Amino acid sequence: MQLFLAPECLPFAVAAVMLVALTGLEIVGLLIGFSLGEVIDKAWSNDHGGISGLLSWLNLGGVPILILIMMLLGFFAITGFALQAVAQAVWTPLPAIVASVPAFLLALPAVRTSSRWVARIVPRDETYAVDLSEFIGRGGEVTVGPLDQGLPGRVRIKDRHGNWHTLRARAARSEAPLAIGTDILIVDRAADIFIAIAAPSDMLTPANPDSTERP
Numbered sequence: 001m002q003l004f005l006a007p008e009c010l011p012f013a014v015a016a017v018m019l020v021a022l023t024g025l026e027i028v029g030l031l032i033g034f035s036l037g038e039v040i041d042k043a044w045s046n047d048h049g050g051i052s053g054l055l056s057w058l059n060l061g062g063v064p065i066l067i068l069i070m071m072l073l074g075f076f077a078i079t080g081f082a083l084q085a086v087a088q089a090v091w092t093p094l095p096a097i098v099a100s101v102p103a104f105l106l107a108l109p110a111v112r113t114s115s116r117w118v119a120r121i122v123p124r125d126e127t128y129a130v131d132l133s134e135f136i137g138r139g140g141e142v143t144v145g146p147l148d149q150g151l152p153g154r155v156r157i158k159d160r161h162g163n164w165h166t167l168r169a170r171a172a173r174s175e176a177p178l179a180i181g182t183d184i185l186i187v188d189r190a191a192d193i194f195i196a197i198a199a200p201s202d203m204l205t206p207a208n209p210d211s212t213e214r215p
Contacts, residue, residue, distance in 0.1 A: 004081070008093040011100045012080030019073040026066065030144050032151050068115060075107035075114075134159060135167060135186050139199050147171040147178040152193050155184055169194040 004013050080103035084093045093099075140157035143166065147153045152168040159165060169186070171178050175197050178184055183199035 006084070006093065008096045008099065009081060009084050010096050012077045012084070012103065015073045015077040015080070019070055019077065022066065022070055022073075030154070067118060068111065071111045071114060071118065072107055075110045076103055079103040079106045079110070132189060132192065135165070135194060136189060137186065139183060139185050140167070140196075142169075142178050142180050142182045142184055142196075145178060145180045145182075147175075147182075147184070147196055149173060155186075155194070155196060157186070167194050168192060169196045171195075172197045 004016075080099055083099050083103055087094050087099070135157055138157055138159075140155040142153060143156045144154035147155070147169055148171050150170075152170050155167050155169045157165050157167060167186075169184070170193055172187060172195050178196065178198060184196040185199045186194050187197055188195040
């Protein structure tokens with residue numbers, strides 16, 4: 001705790017606090033059907049400036065930008081605290097600005113390498129890149145719910161190209177609440193909110209990666 005509050009560790013402490021705050025905001029947002037990560041992804045989808053170029057270099061595995069930022073904050077904080085601990089043990093802690101440079105440079109390759117692994121477990125939300133009407137009539141699975149007629153939850157669906165998408169959705173008016181893990185069928189949409197019903201019993205949902213299509 002003494003190292004965490006030390007002035008020479010201020011940049012790393014700020015990065016750690018930002019990481020915790022972003023994590024909390026995203027968790028709360030998902031519970032109410034809102035994703036900060038989706039907003040950031042859409043805002044930067046057409047940006048080809050220097051920051052997007054750096055993120056593109058880091059994001060080999062297609063990790064959402066918010067996750068990428070959180071990883072960068074985490075590795076920067078961990079590396080910085082480690083550097084200052086070593087410096088203190090050897091002689092004396094480095095000035096905050098001096099320690100920040102190697103911490104940042106060491107964090108970049110760590111994020112680039114780990115993003116490929118994280119991409120395997122974190123679905124990429126790419127709904128802005130396809131025609132939304134394509135998802136009507138497709139099956140999926142509830143991932144954030146239950147879905148009812150109130151605040152939207154989220155469903156996971158694969159498009160005709162085999163790409164996964166995470167969509168905001170509500171249950172149809174006459175539909176009972178749809179619990180997490182329920183197979184669903186998209187039947188309509190209102191703006192960017194999709195309307196779902198429970199999948200018919202004879203329908204094989206494409207949301208199951210182990211399933212095979214019936215002839």
